[in-house]
Amino acid sequence: MAAPRRSRKGTLVAAISTIIACIAVAAVVGSSAAWPEVQHAFFNGERFANALPSVWGAFAINVQLFVFAELLILPIGLLIALARSVQAPALAPLRLFAMVYVDFFRGVPSILVIYLLGFGVPALQIPGLPKDPFFWALVTLVLIYSAYVSEVYRAGLESIHPSQERAARALGLSRIQSLRHVVIPQAFRRVIPPLLNDFIGLQKDTALVSILGVVDAFRRAQILKAADFNFTPLMTTAVIFLVITFPMTRFVDWLAARDRAAQLGEQR
Amino acid sequence: MAKRRATPVIEFRGMRKSYGSATVLHGIDLALAEHEVVCLIGASGSGKSTLLRCADLLEPIDAGSILLDGMPVSAEDSDADVKRRALGIVFQGFNLFPHMSVVENVALAPRVALGLSHDEADGRARTFLAQLGLAKKADAYPDSLSGGQQQRVAIARALATEPRVLLLDEITSALDPVLVAEVLETLRALAKSGMTMLIATHEMSFAADVADRVAYLEGGKLVEIGSAKQVLRKPKDARTKEFLRRVRSR
Numbered sequence: 395m396a397a398p399r400r401s402r403k404g405t406l407v408a409a410i411s412t413i414i415a416c417i418a419v420a421a422v423v424g425s426s427a428a429w430p431e432v433q434h435a436f437f438n439g440e441r442f443a444n445a446l447p448s449v450w451g452a453f454a455i456n457v458q459l460f461v462f463a464e465l466l467i468l469p470i471g472l473l474i475a476l477a478r479s480v481q482a483p484a485l486a487p488l489r490l491f492a493m494v495y496v497d498f499f500r501g502v503p504s505i506l507v508i509y510l511l512g513f514g515v516p517a518l519q520i521p522g523l524p525k526d527p528f529f530w531a532l533v534t535l536v537l538i539y540s541a542y543v544s545e546v547y548r549a550g551l552e553s554i555h556p557s558q559e560r561a562a563r564a565l566g567l568s569r570i571q572s573l574r575h576v577v578i579p580q581a582f583r584r585v586i587p588p589l590l591n592d593f594i595g596l597q598k599d600t601a602l603v604s605i606l607g608v609v610d611a612f613r614r615a616q617i618l619k620a621a622d623f624n625f626t627p628l629m630t631t632a633v634i635f636l637v638i639t640f641p642m643t644r645f646v647d648w649l650a651a652r653d654r655a656a657q658l659g660e661q662r
Numbered sequence: 663m664a665k666r667r668a669t670p671v672i673e674f675r676g677m678r679k680s681y682g683s684a685t686v687l688h689g690i691d692l693a694l695a696e697h698e699v700v701c702l703i704g705a706s707g708s709g710k711s712t713l714l715r716c717a718d719l720l721e722p723i724d725a726g727s728i729l730l731d732g733m734p735v736s737a738e739d740s741d742a743d744v745k746r747r748a749l750g751i752v753f754q755g756f757n758l759f760p761h762m763s764v765v766e767n768v769a770l771a772p773r774v775a776l777g778l779s780h781d782e783a784d785g786r787a788r789t790f791l792a793q794l795g796l797a798k799k800a801d802a803y804p805d806s807l808s809g810g811q812q813q814r815v816a817i818a819r820a821l822a823t824e825p826r827v828l829l830l831d832e833i834t835s836a837l838d839p840v841l842v843a844e845v846l847e848t849l850r851a852l853a854k855s856g857m858t859m860l861i862a863t864h865e866m867s868f869a870a871d872v873a874d875r876v877a878y879l880e881g882g883k884l885v886e887i888g889s890a891k892q893v894l895r896k897p898k899d900a901r902t903k904e905f906l907r908r909v910r911s912r
Contacts, residue, residue: 561757564718565771566747566823575774580761 434440438626445618445627451604453616453634456600459528459610463535463600464593467538471543476573478548499541504599508534527606539596545587548579587649594646599630609630611635669732670828671696671858672717672749672793679709679716679882686712686723688882689726694827694860699853700861701869701890702862703906704879710862711754713879714829717860718751731826746776748798751829754836756812758804758819765791765800768819776823807905814848824841827858834865846872870894878902 409513423429478491499507511534516525524530554577562572604613615627670693679687686709694700702710715721717728719737727734735745752874759767768787778786791800794814804812813833820828831850834842844855846868853859853872863869869876869890876893880902884898897903 469731555889557753557755557757558759561753561759562770564741564751564753565747565819566722566743567771568743573775575770576759577672580759583761 426482432454434624436625436629438624441624441626442630445615448618449611449614449627449630451633452609455528455603455608455610456597456612457638459532459535459600459603460593460597461538462532463596464626465545466532466536467540467596470540470548472578473543474540475547475551478544479551496544499538500545504534504538504602506607507538508602508605527608528603531600531603531606531608534602534659535596535599536600539592542592542595543589546585546592547581548586549588550579553584554580584653585608586655587646590642592643592645592651597639598635601635668728671698672860673729673732674713674717674726675729677713677716677723677728679712679721679723683731686882687716687723690882690884692877692884692887696858697856698874699810699857699861699872700875701858701873702860702877702879703864703866703869703905708879710879710883711831712882714751714831714860714862718749718829719746720751722897743775746770746824748824748826748829750822750823750825750832752816752833754812756804756809756816756836758812758815760804763803764807764815765880765888766797767804767815768822771819771823787818787822790821791815794818800900808828808841809837810844813837813841813845815851817845817848821852827860828852830859830863832862832864834863852908864909866894866906878905882903 426432463585474492474495476494480489501511508531512527512530515523515530534548558570558576558580559569562576563569585638601612605611606614607613609617611631612628615631619625665732673693674690675743677687677690678685691825692700702713704710708815712721716723716729716737719728719735719742722737728736729750739745758764759770765784765787768790769780769783772786773779773780773783776783784829786802788797791797794817794820796811796814799807799811799815804815807815816833817828834845837845841854842865849859849861849868850872861869861873875887876890877884878897880901884904886893886897888898892898893902894906897906
């Protein structure tokens with residue numbers, strides 16, 4: 395069921411009103427007496443171009459960080475969600491641990507966790523524990539985002555009607571087999587949009603690694619900025635992040651719209 | 663039609679079931695011989711669905727026992743999953759797995775629960791689907807099928823583990839009247855093939871036609887049980903008479 399097509403006239407009106415809105419904002423900002431200075435400090439075309447290669451190079455750190463983190467978060471988040479849904483009384487401690495874990499890491503600011511792990515743990519000087527700040531930034535992001543993602547999974551698991559698991563159990567499948575073949579595959583499909591949404595947040599939070607002194611895109615931009623107090627390299631970083639997250643945000647919206655259409659189709 | 667053997671395929675002895683303070687089954691005694699078809703009749707809320715769920719070991723019972731081929735079984739046993747493979751159940755609401763094609767729905771239990779290879783399970787599933795006239799729908803997804811076809815897939819799925827007894831819980835109640843006939847026809851064919859079945863149903867003429875025995879359930883008690891002809895035509899108990907009068911005057 396496709397949404398009714400907007401008429402040609404409607405499209406024209408939308409385009410004109412958008413252009414007028416943009417001109418109005420530009421006029422207000424540009425009329426400020428200080429605009430030329432701000433433009434020079436933040437939106438300097440030449441400095442933007444100069445910063446681009448080195449900031450782009452440093453962005454590889456951010457990419458590595460979020461790719462490794464996402465690969466770890468997908469299974470860990472699911473395990474935590476399953477731990478929260480165990481029913482056996484003997485496994486109550488597991489359920490409690492999962493609950494406390496999720497509450498803690500959703501409640502504490504990311505910046506504090508990265509300080510504690512990135513500076514605190516290496517300071518303990520325990521032999522065998524890595525001191526690499528990249529490693530501790532990765533651990534921080536995995537701990538925090540696994541808590542968020544486990545809640546997404548849990549909502550998905552709970553959205554699958556109990557009659558599905560009952561049907562699987564009736565066929566002689568064990569509870570674990572029922573989860574593996576019937577409940578989780580259906581839940582996973584439903585949670586892809588909110589899951590990707592959390593991953594967009596994760597990708598931006600990779601800039602936290604700069605706190606530990608790792609030269610990622612954000613840190614590289616700060617270094618460039620410090621050389622002549624021009625903020626344009628930070629704008630370069632912003633544009634790079636946007637270029638990476640924009641397709642994903644559009645994709646999430648498209649998925650959500652497709653699911654809505656499918657649900658409407660089911661209700662026909 | 664019913665060949666009586668010494669050991670019933672499934673037997674309930676004094677089976678009781680409560681939810682909190684509400685007792686739903688008050689000591690059910692019933693035994694099904696091999697190849698026997700028993701229809702459970704009774705108003706909604708009389709305990710038919712609960713009886714079938716307990717029989718399928720999906721719900722633990724509070725007292726009494728269930729015997730499968732003479733061996734006591736319980737939903738609380740660690741091997742209840744294994745025992746459940748000898749029991750097939752079909753629900754009123756089909757409960758097909760929407761993310762799997764028809765043949766995958768039917769092949770799932772043979773592959774995962776019985777440990778057949780992918781090809782063996784697929785072959786077995788297609789055989790059962792062909793038997794039920796669904797060979798052409800094997801690769802379709804459940805939501806593209808009619809209600810009657812979905813319910814027949816659910817029957818094929820329950821048969822795929824080759825159960826000793828098939829439990830059917832008002833499987834035509836959620837169907838449009840025009841689709842009921844095809845499902846009942848499937849059950850008639852199964853009865854003829856010698857499948858042991860315990861069928862909860864509101865279709866009295868179907869019960870008269872297919873059942874060896876009919877049991878009337880009211881308030882969680884088996885009020886009357888006897889041959890289909892006797893219970894449906896000449897009920898002895900006043901409560902059975904009243905129920906049948908109300909059903910037929912609809």
